[in-house]
Amino acid sequence: MEILYLDDVMIAVHKPSGLLVHRSLIDKHETRFALQLVRDQVGRRVYPVHRLDKPTSGILVFALDPATARALNDQFTAGLVQKTYRAIVRGYTDQAGVIDYALREELDKIADALADPDKAPQQAITHYRRLCTAELPHPVGRYGTARYSLVELQPKTGRKHQIRRHLRHIFHPVIGDTTHGDGRHNQFFRDHFGNQRLLLAATALHLIHPHSGEPLAMRTAPGADFARIVNALGWGEVARVSGKDC
Template identity: 70%
Template sequence: MDILEILYRDEYLVAINKPSGLLVHRSLIDRHETRFAIQLTRDQIGQKVYPVHRLDKPTSGVLLFALDSDTARLLNAQFIAGLVQKTYLAVVRGHTDASGIIDYPLKEELDKLSDAHADQDKLAQEAITHYRRLATTELPYPVGRYASARYSLLELQPKTGRKHQLRRHMKHIFHPIVGDTTHGDGKHNSLFREQFACQRLLLHASSLHLTHPHTHEALMLEAIPPEDFGDVVRLLLPLQ
C-alpha cells in the first residue's frame, strides 16, 4: 500500500503531503486512474475523510481533509471567505520582476464530460495572485531563438481560488510554470525532461495557514518539496 506523509493529525483534521500525479478524488477525466488521495488517506488512518479544498493532479504539497462533516463545513467556510493563506513554490520560464500582483479575471474552465451541463457563458471571475521571486538562473541551453534559458523560482500566494489559477496567471504574464502541459511552453518542458529527467509540473503547495475550526488557534501546515521537485531546484540553483 502507498504510504502518504502525514503532516498533521488531530481528532478533527488530517493533512497529507500529496505526491505529484495523484488525483484527490475520482474524476470522469481520468477514468483509468485507480489511486486517489481520499481513499489512500482513509485507508491509512482507518477513518472517513472529507475534502475541503483541491490540488491539481500534477501539483504536490499540503492537502487538508476534515474528519467529520461539521468540521468540513467550518473549513469550507474559511476557504470560501478567503481566510486561508495558501503558499506555493514554482519554477517558471524567464526572469520575473522581484515581486508583483496579478489581477486578471478568469473564465471558468469547463471539462467536456464533468461540466457538460454547466453555464457556458458565465462571466469571468475575479482572480488575484501575489508573487515573490526567490532566485533566478540562466542555463547555457538554446531554446527556440534564444541562446540560453532563464528561469525563476517563485513563491506564489493565490488570493482567490479559481481552477488552475496559478498556472493560468503565470501564462498570462508570459512566465509559464515549467512542466505545465496545458498552459506551459512545450520547448522548455522538453528541455527539463531531457536535461533534468523532470517529468512533473514544478508547482508545490508548500503551506496552508488557517484558524483551527474548533480550538480557534492559528495553524500552519507545511510540506517540504518532494525529491523530484527539490532535486531540480538544487540543480538549477546550486549556489543559491
Template identity: 65%
Template sequence: MDILYRDDTLVAVNKPAGLLVHRSAIDHHETRYALQIVRDQLGRRVYPVHRLDKPTSGILVFALDQDTARRMTKLFAEGAVEKTYLAVVRGYTDEAGTIDYALEEQLDRMTDNKALRDKPAQPAVTHYRRLGIAELPFAVGRYPTARYSLLRVSPKTGRKHQIRRHMKHIFHPVVGDTSHGDGRHNAFFRTHFGCRRLLLSATSLAFAHPDTGERLRLEAPLDDSFRRIVDNLGWGDVLDEVPDPGHSDKTIYDSHT
C-alpha cells in the first residue's frame, strides 16, 4: 500500500479501487482489506477513522492508537475535515454548483438489521466545480455523441454514497457506478477503454492535526487506471492547474420533507 503520510499517531495510504477498508458481512468472500494490509505493512495495530467505499480509490486515514482514533472520528463526524474528490460523470454539468438534497439512510440487509427503519432523511450538501469536458463520436443511449465532465467534488456532509447519489440526483451519474449510475455508459467504458472501475477518487483531505492543531493537507495522485481515462479524454493537462473547489453561488435545492 502506498503510504502518503505517517507520524507517531496517524498514517494515510492511497487505497486502490476495489479494496474494502475492513472486513464486512456484505462481502464475506473477500480475504484482503486495507486495514489488514496496512497493519501487516507497519507491523502494528491500526484503527480506521472514516469510510471510503470499496469501489472508490484515494486517501484513507488510520489512527495508530485508540485515543487518536476517537478524536479523528469526531473531526470527521463534525464536518471538520475538508474532503475533495475527482469524478468523471455523464454529460456536461454546470461550471460549478451546490447540491443541497437530503438523503434517506440506505440500509444493508446483513449489517443494518438493527438500524431504525423510519429515520428521516438527513441533510446532505455537495459542492462541485467542472474542470473539463469531453465529447466522443459514439452514440451511447439516445444521443449521437457521448459527453462527459471531469469534476472536483467537495462533500460537506458524510452520508453513505453521498457523491454518487447526489450526482445521480442531478442526472450526471458517476461513470462506473453500478449502483447509482448509467449502465449504458458503464458498458461503453468497459468495451471502449477497458475500464471496469468507478471513476471516483478521494484526492485531498485537510484537517487540524489532533495532536498539534496544525493544519495538515494530504494529497493523493490518481492511480494508473484513473489517470489513463483522464488522458484518453483529453484532460491530461487539466490536473496540473486545478482551481480551488470553493463555494458556488448556484444552488440546486430539493430537500425531502
C-alpha cells in the first residue's frame, strides 16, 4: 500500500476500498487485512488506532508501539483529530450545511451480540460543503435526468457509518452504498461507469504528533478508481488535487 507518512512511532497508508482494517467476525471469510499487509510491508508489528470501513478508501493510521497506540487512540476518542472525506452522492446538496442528527448504534448480530440493543441514540454531527455538480441525460427512477454532487465532509463525532447514515438522512446517499444507499443509482453507476465500490474516501487527517507535540497534516487524493468516476462526471482534476473545487 502507498505509504503517506512514516517515522519511528507511526505510519499512515492509503487503504484501498474493499480491504478490512483487521480480522473481524463480520467478514469471517476475508483473508487479507490492512494490518497484516502494512506489518509485512514495514517488517514490524503495527497497532490500529482508528477504524475505516471496508468499502471506504483513504488515510489509515497505525502506531508502531503500544504507548503510541494509546496516545493516538486517546486523540481519536476525544475528538481531537480532524478528518476530511470526499463522497459522490445522489442529487444536488445544499452549498454547505451541518447535519446534526443523533444516531442509534448499529449492532452486528455476531460482533455485537452482547451489546445493549436499547442504548439511546448518540449525538452525531457532520459538516459538509458541495464542490461540484453534474446532471446526466439518463432517467433513473421517476426523473428524466440524474443529478449528482461531489461533497467534502468533516465528521465532528465518530459514530459507526456516520457519514453514510447522515447523507441518507438528508436524502443524498453515497453512490455505491449497498446498505444505506439508493439501489437504482448504484445500479446505474455499475452499468454506465463500471463502478464496483463505495464512492467515499478519507482524504485528509490532522492530528498532534503523540511524541513531538507538533501538528501533523496528511492528505491524499481519493484513488484511481474514484478519480475515474470523477473524470467520467466531468469534474477533472478535482479528484487529484485535495483542496481544489470545480
